[in-house]
Amino acid sequence: MSGAAWVFMAVSWAFVIGLNIFCLSRFFRKRK
Amino acid sequence: MGETGTREVWGTRLGLILAASGNAIGIGNLLRFPGQAATNGGGAFMIPYIVCLFIFGIPMMWVAWTIGRHGGRYGHGSLPGMFDRMWRSPLAKYVGVLGVVLPLVFVLYYTYIEAWCLGYAWFSFTGDYLNTPGHTVHLTTYYSEFLGEAPTGTYFPGLTAAMIFMGITLVLNLVVLYRGVVKGIELLAKVAIPLLFLFCILMAVRVFTLSGEGTALEGLNFIWKPDFSRLGEFGVWLAAAGQIFFTLSIGFGSLECYASYVRKDDDIALTGLTTAATNEFVEVIFGAMIAIPAAAVFYGASQIERVASAGTYSIGMISMPEILRSFPSPEFFGSIWFLLLFFAAFTSSVAVSQPVMAFFQDELTASRGKATVWLGLLWALGVLPVILFYKYGVLDELDFWAGTVGLVFMALVEVILFAWVFRAARGWQELNRGAMIRVAPGPFKFVVTFITPVALAFILGGWIYVDVVEKKKLTPKPKLAIWLADPAQHVGTLGNAEVAGDDANTSFAKDFERSLKEQATEAKADGLIEALVRFGADGAVEVTNIHASGSLASETNPDRLERYLRGRGYQYMEKASSREHGIAMDREVAIIVTVLYTAPYIWMARGMILAFGLLFLFLIKVAWKRRGRGLTAEAAA
Numbered sequence: 001m002s003g004a005a006w007v008f009m010a011v012s013w014a015f016v017i018g019l020n021i022f023c024l025s026r027f028f029r030k031r032k
Numbered sequence: 033m034g035e036t037g038t039r040e041v042w043g044t045r046l047g048l049i050l051a052a053s054g055n056a057i058g059i060g061n062l063l064r065f066p067g068q069a070a071t072n073g074g075g076a077f078m079i080p081y082i083v084c085l086f087i088f089g090i091p092m093m094w095v096a097w098t099i100g101r102h103g104g105r106y107g108h109g110s111l112p113g114m115f116d117r118m119w120r121s122p123l124a125k126y127v128g129v130l131g132v133v134l135p136l137v138f139v140l141y142y143t144y145i146e147a148w149c150l151g152y153a154w155f156s157f158t159g160d161y162l163n164t165p166g167h168t169v170h171l172t173t174y175y176s177e178f179l180g181e182a183p184t185g186t187y188f189p190g191l192t193a194a195m196i197f198m199g200i201t202l203v204l205n206l207v208v209l210y211r212g213v214v215k216g217i218e219l220l221a222k223v224a225i226p227l228l229f230l231f232c233i234l235m236a237v238r239v240f241t242l243s244g245e246g247t248a249l250e251g252l253n254f255i256w257k258p259d260f261s262r263l264g265e266f267g268v269w270l271a272a273a274g275q276i277f278f279t280l281s282i283g284f285g286s287l288e289c290y291a292s293y294v295r296k297d298d299d300i301a302l303t304g305l306t307t308a309a310t311n312e313f314v315e316v317i318f319g320a321m322i323a324i325p326a327a328a329v330f331y332g333a334s335q336i337e338r339v340a341s342a343g344t345y346s347i348g349m350i351s352m353p354e355i356l357r358s359f360p361s362p363e364f365f366g367s368i369w370f371l372l373l374f375f376a377a378f379t380s381s382v383a384v385s386q387p388v389m390a391f392f393q394d395e396l397t398a399s400r401g402k403a404t405v406w407l408g409l410l411w412a413l414g415v416l417p418v419i420l421f422y423k424y425g426v427l428d429e430l431d432f433w434a435g436t437v438g439l440v441f442m443a444l445v446e447v448i449l450f451a452w453v454f455r456a457a458r459g460w461q462e463l464n465r466g467a468m469i470r471v472a473p474g475p476f477k478f479v480v481t482f483i484t485p486v487a488l489a490f491i492l493g494g495w496i497y498v499d500v501v502e503k504k505k506l507t508p509k510p511k512l513a514i515w516l517a518d519p520a521q522h523v524g525t526l527g528n529a530e531v532a533g534d535d536a537n538t539s540f541a542k543d544f545e546r547s548l549k550e551q552a553t554e555a556k557a558d559g560l561i562e563a564l565v566r567f568g569a570d571g572a573v574e575v576t577n578i579h580a581s582g583s584l585a586s587e588t589n590p591d592r593l594e595r596y597l598r599g600r601g602y603q604y605m606e607k608a609s610s611r612e613h614g615i616a617m618d619r620e621v622a623i624i625v626t627v628l629y630t631a632p633y634i635w636m637a638r639g640m641i642l643a644f645g646l647l648f649l650f651l652i653k654v655a656w657k658r659r660g661r662g663l664t665a666e667a668a669a
Contacts, residue, residue, distance in 0.1 A: 004075065005253045008258050024306075027468070
């Protein structure tokens with residue numbers, strides 16, 4: 001697997017995982 | 033009219049998110065995405081993909097949730113009522129007919145595909161498509177016979193198996209819908225989505241622990257290796273936009289319907305975003321980890337492109353069984369793979385049917401039982417032509433109008449109504465009421481007012497150009513195919529060798545095909561040529577016996593058929609193993625050439641959509657007339 005492929009896969013994974021973590025963290029945050 | 037207070041509401045927020053994610057996660061996440069990414073620039077595809085996610089994917093998600101919760105407040109779970117509440121025009125409810133007819137037409141054929149997955153899960157479990165000594169199962173023919181496309185009946189004598197699995201799928205869907213939003217849809221999502229994740233993990237682990245011709249990493253490389261030169265192509269941007277559109281289930285009216293069961297002050301901003309995020313997780317991570325890496329392991333890196341470009345269903349229903357049956361425990365992993373696809377489709381099909389249920393319940397005040405029976409009748413009646421005339425392209429035709437052009441058109445109408453009629457500022461206020469995240473008003477209003485409509489118009493224009501102008505899809509064309517008459521008797525199949533520049537034969541082959549199609553069109557009937565052909569390992573072709581019938585009855589000249597087969601490079605090929613390219617062999621085989629006259633069936637499919645449209649326009653008229661009378665009576669009392 002080429003370096004560029006690794007980079008694009010890693011960035012894409014980071015994006016979707018980040019988006020999910022953001023949503024989950026807001027989801028479980030206690031409402032004021 | 034205010035809140036009705038009689039409609040169901042979601043039991044839990046988690047249940048709602050799982051159900052909405054189940055709506056979005058479908059077969060396309062696991063089969064369509066990796067193929068699209070790999071053939072449209074690899075890793076570079078993610079640039080237009082993420083741009084599209086932000087300029088219309090997530091905005092449309094929020095628009096849909098907002099329209100849905102707003103409509104639900106007034107007791108409407110489908111677009112006719114929702115549009116009527118947003119736009120004070122007598123036309124609004126009639127424009128909303130799209131939000132009932134399109135999902136209904138979509139589920140007709142989508143549940144049939146869902147039924148294939150259920151059927152294949154069963155065939156995997158029973159080992160039906162495994163090769164045994166003296167009985168070779170050609171998976172392409174197996175698939176074509178299951179769907180009634182092949183003229184042979186070696187593996188499936190008729191459409192009975194397809195009908196049975198369609199019947200089971202239909203009943204399962206209706207049971208869930210009958211049980212209602214909480215006890216049906218929400219419960220299904222709570223079981224199916226965790227199972228779907230588990231199956232994805234099991235399949236990914238399986239694929240990455242296999243060893244064969246290539247490695248799974250070569251498959252990942254194929255999907256993710258960026259080709260920046262493709263970013264300038266219109267087609268790549270169109271493909272990315274299309275993928276975002278399909279994957280998020282925008283334009284079906286189902287998100288709006290699910291949102292209508294949310295309480296008026298419950299969050300929709302975070303829920304909408306979480307739905308998109310969960311869907312993206314399954315698509316970008318799991319979607320890329322199963323089918324294409326499996327193809328790389330089995331066929332080797334050099335052949336992944338052939339597998340990926342063969343199309344969504346070919347990867348899922350032909351290549352994956354081929355791969356899985358060549359490794360240990362095909363019954364187990366085959367069942368897991370097809371159950372995974374089945375659950376992905378099941379949670380989507382109940383979601384897409386729910387707007388129709390909601391229309392019957394909310395607008396025609398039908399009980400849930402009555403609504404289920406009415407929907408079931410329409411569904412059963414509508415799916416019959418899809419099954420019986422699949423080979424004539426009825427499924428593709430419905431997909432083109434309802435699942436492609438119709439959806440984008442509806443999303444465009446929806447965003448224009450939202451931003452320009454209901455007004456983006458009011459929409460933003462509605463979205464932010466009770467929100468657990470704050471959506472910035474300026475960018476939101478700008479994007480939904482200008483960017484999203486332009487992006488959707490761009491996709492609609494692009495697809496119409498490609499399908500109508502370039503592919504001339506509006507004119508029904510006869511379908512020509514060539515088959516082995518007795519596939520189970522042969523280890524090999526018919527294959528196309530490279531034609532070594534024999535221009536005369538090649539152009540003859542094209543003329544011959546055109547002539548066969550013209551004969552079918554003139555006679556307005558199907559045609560069939562059956563022949564015994566001796567194929568030589570050196571490329572020789574000799575037709576020893578020929579019989580023709582139907583619209584091709586006059587096509588009995590063996591020389592013409594011989595020249596055609598030579599021109600197209602047809603040979604009888606056997607493979608040393610299913611991984612390798614076939615080798616031409618000396619063999620006499622019986623072949624069948626079929627030409628199907630598709631026009632009546634294509635027009636029937638178009639007529640079906642029109643009939644559903646007229647039926648629901650009439651029902652809308654009746655519903656609003658009744659409502660008008662009800663309000664007058666109330667006022668008089």
